[in-house]
Amino acid sequence: MHELAIAQSIFDTVIREKRARDLDAVDKVGLRIGVLSDVLPDALTFSFDVICQDSELGGCRLDIESVPLTLTCNKCGLSSTTDQVTFLCPSCGDPSVRVDGGFELDIAYIEVPDPLSTDAALQRPAPAES
Amino acid sequence: MAEKIEVKKKVLSENDRLAADIRTSLKEREIVALNFVSSPGSGKTSLLERTLEALGSELRIAMIAGDVQTENDADRLVRAGGERVKPLVTGGSCHLDARMITGVLSDMDIEDVELLIIENVGNLVCPSGFDLGEDMKVVLISTTEGDDKPLKYPAMFRRSSVMVINKVDLLGTSDFDVETVRRNALSINPDLKIFEVSCRSGFGLDAWYAWLRELVSERTPAALVES
Ligand SMILES: Nc1nc2c(ncn2[C@@H]2O[C@H](COP(=O)(O)OP(=O)(O)O)[C@@H](O)[C@H]2O)c(=O)[nH]1
Ligand SMILES: [Mg+2]
Ligand SMILES: [Zn+2]
Numbered sequence: 228m229h230e231l232a233i234a235q236s237i238f239d240t241v242i243r244e245k246r247a248r249d250l251d252a253v254d255k256v257g258l259r260i261g262v263l264s265d266v267l268p269d270a271l272t273f274s275f276d277v278i279c280q281d282s283e284l285g286g287c288r289l290d291i292e293s294v295p296l297t298l299t300c301n302k303c304g305l306s307s308t309t310d311q312v313t314f315l316c317p318s319c320g321d322p323s324v325r326v327d328g329g330f331e332l333d334i335a336y337i338e339v340p341d342p343l344s345t346d347a348a349l350q351r352p353a354p355a356e357s
Numbered sequence: 358m359a360e361k362i363e364v365k366k367k368v369l370s371e372n373d374r375l376a377a378d379i380r381t382s383l384k385e386r387e388i389v390a391l392n393f394v395s396s397p398g399s400g401k402t403s404l405l406e407r408t409l410e411a412l413g414s415e416l417r418i419a420m421i422a423g424d425v426q427t428e429n430d431a432d433r434l435v436r437a438g439g440e441r442v443k444p445l446v447t448g449g450s451c452h453l454d455a456r457m458i459t460g461v462l463s464d465m466d467i468e469d470v471e472l473l474i475i476e477n478v479g480n481l482v483c484p485s486g487f488d489l490g491e492d493m494k495v496v497l498i499s500t501t502e503g504d505d506k507p508l509k510y511p512a513m514f515r516r517s518s519v520m521v522i523n524k525v526d527l528l529g530t531s532d533f534d535v536e537t538v539r540r541n542a543l544s545i546n547p548d549l550k551i552f553e554v555s556c557r558s559g560f561g562l563d564a565w566y567a568w569l570r571e572l573v574s575e576r577t578p579a580a581l582v583e584s
Contacts, residue, residue: 233368239371341360
């Protein structure tokens with residue numbers, strides 16, 4: 228269950244981004260997860276929900292994009308993409324391939340709610356009178 | 358409309374950063390670092406015990422014994438003659454991470470160490486993405502496990518540089534086939550260096566020790582030339 232540790236890293240990173248950019252709220256986090264990253268999306272989503280509860284990211288959702296394995300053959304040069312976990316060139320069958328994609332565990336984007344339609348905006352206190 | 362803000366950050370960037378610091382500080386001291394990974398019970402601690410018994414007086418070896426709950430493995434390594442052994446109890450975490458290693462190294466005297474071996478938590482999934490600053494991962498598989506393990510845990514076998522097939526004294530008592538496991542592992546990672554050993558009978562261990570000696574000696578001359 229390393230998904231809990233990974234969810235915590237995502238949470239920490241998003242909080243840092245949110246504060247650095249002075250955002251009121253973040254309601255979605257886009258992830259790119261390679262087929263070789265050994266992360267279970269359901270377990271990750273569950274862990275993330277638990278961590279976000281009662282925090283300034285309460286209600287924030289994950290949008291997980293699965294990234295296929297991308298190989299470049301060292302022999303014939305073919306670049307190929309597969310959802311299977313195989314390290315053989317589909318063209319010449321050679322096992323000597325470079326992995327160009329599939330190990331990703333990246334935060335691609337964060338999404339900020341529409342300022343006019345969110346609860347966060349409605350509940351925001353009016354600016355203090357000066 | 359909701360607004361999307363591009364971030365493009367690695368989730369484990371903080372761990373990667375700490376691991377890079379560890380790698381730099383080990384390199385400065387010319388320390389070779391290995392990260393041992395396997396399922397529980399494949400024989401990581403046993404191989405480290407044999408290694409200490411055989412090389413402990415010849416090489417300056419430090420070990421960090423990761424475990425979820427106990428310090429038993431570290432105690433075994435001390436009994437095997439280890440002079441620089443630290444337990445690393447994760448208290449539940451299924452993998453070691455770079456922060457834990459930084460913490461242990463900070464109260465370890467590694468100045469003159471030549472070889473650092475980290476025994477990770479017994480698990481072929483969770484530790485694979487967490488860089489500890491090692492030079493290479495060594496993955497163990499024993500003959501009492503399935504010979505299709507490399508296919509079931511491809512990320513770990515792809516990220517490892519060495520595979521040790523342990524418990525060959527038990528070959529023939531199960532369906533485990535050495536040729537099959539070699540073929541499966543090499544289909545995931547054709548660059549794997551493979552050893553076949555028995556920590557019980559001692560079979561194959563001389564080749565393992567010779568490789569470790571070579572690994573260490575390839576390191577140190579660079580320091581001598583430089584200074
Ligand atoms: N028959 C046999 N048993 C072994 C061998 N190596 C280790 N064992 C046994 O396997 C069990 C698990 O070994 P251990 O080193 O604790 O594995 P670890 O969990 O990977 O650290 C112990 O009971 C060892 O005595 C071997 O080469 N042959
Ligand atoms: Mg052990
Ligand atoms: Zn090819």
